[in-house]
Amino acid sequence: MSTPSVITVNNAGIRFRRNHKGRRSLKDLFGSKTRRSKPNEFWALRNVSFTVAPGEAIGVVGRNGQGKSTLLKLVANVLIPDEGHVQVHAGVAPLIEITGGFVDDLTVRDNVYLTAGLHGMTREQVAAKFDDIIDFAEIEDFLDTPYKHLSSGMKVRLAFSVVTSLEEPVLLVDEVLAVGDKSFRNKCYRRIEEMLGEGRTLFFVSHNEGDLKRFCTRGLYLDKGTLKLDGPIMDVINAYNEDYPGL
Numbered sequence: 484m485s486t487p488s489v490i491t492v493n494n495a496g497i498r499f500r501r502n503h504k505g506r507r508s509l510k511d512l513f514g515s516k517t518r519r520s521k522p523n524e525f526w527a528l529r530n531v532s533f534t535v536a537p538g539e540a541i542g543v544v545g546r547n548g549q550g551k552s553t554l555l556k557l558v559a560n561v562l563i564p565d566e567g568h569v570q571v572h573a574g575v576a577p578l579i580e581i582t583g584g585f586v587d588d589l590t591v592r593d594n595v596y597l598t599a600g601l602h603g604m605t606r607e608q609v610a611a612k613f614d615d616i617i618d619f620a621e622i623e624d625f626l627d628t629p630y631k632h633l634s635s636g637m638k639v640r641l642a643f644s645v646v647t648s649l650e651e652p653v654l655l656v657d658e659v660l661a662v663g664d665k666s667f668r669n670k671c672y673r674r675i676e677e678m679l680g681e682g683r684t685l686f687f688v689s690h691n692e693g694d695l696k697r698f699c700t701r702g703l704y705l706d707k708g709t710l711k712l713d714g715p716i717m718d719v720i721n722a723y724n725e726d727y728p729g730l
């Protein structure tokens with residue numbers, strides 16, 4: 484019997500507009516409906532298909548602007564594909580933007596309760612974990628500070644600590660760790676290893692080869708919005724380095 488997949492992405496595509504003020508051409512306005520294209524639209528991702536088994540650790544690589552964050556947002560259900568399907572059969576803990584969905588004017592304390600609550604944790608469950616979350620983030624002196632007044636490093640600490648405390652089977656980490664200092668990064672790495680040890684599924688976007696090799700067994704290489712290679716992480720890193728030596 485084959486292992487059930489936790490994520491299935493089938494021919495997914497997503498379009499964005501390059502310029503919100505883009506004007507339609509006369510051809511667009513008067514041309515036949517099928518020929519009409521919206522101004523400045525482009526496919527950020529197209530024809531992307533893959534499945535993920537529970538417990539896999541996947542590194543997503545590619546140059547800037549090739550669709551890595553967009554792919555994570557599809558998996559997190561923050562974006563809906565314009566073509567194809569994305570099915571995720573488990574809860575997702577997304578660390579995909581530094582802001583992590585936190586509310587600027589709420590305090591650190593309220594943001595912890597809000598974010599954890601949105602992921603289905605009860606007040607009691609959050610209370611039981613609250614001190615650990617704050618200890619890990621090392622921001623005990625800022626509990627009543629509005630989130631917007633934290634430094635960018637402190638925001639990353641808080642986001643990482645909260646998101647990795649959620650009891651979701653899938654963890655998405657998008658480069659945010661690059662902002663933290665070295666000792667905090669090491670703490671984060673240990674926590675990611677613990678989570679992998681518990682059998683969680685990881686999607687990890689990084690430009691750091693060492694980190695990719697450390698955590699990931701499989702790689703997805705995105706280039707110009709298409710999935711150029713899906714394979715063992717070393718094959719993916721080598722293919723990327725061959726295409727773009729010196730990057």
Ligand SMILES: Nc1ncnc2c1ncn2[C@@H]1O[C@H](COP(=O)(O)OP(=O)(O)OP(=O)(O)O)[C@@H](O)[C@H]1O
Nearest residue numbers: 499500501527545546547548549550551552553554
């Ligand atoms: N909401 C949006 N509206 C319009 N264009 C967008 C939007 N989000 C992303 N894009 C565009 O889609 C493309 C892919 O962006 P994405 O952030 O997924 O790239 P990336 O591979 O994660 O890049 P990086 O390594 O720089 O983080 C880029 O051209 C980007 O400008």
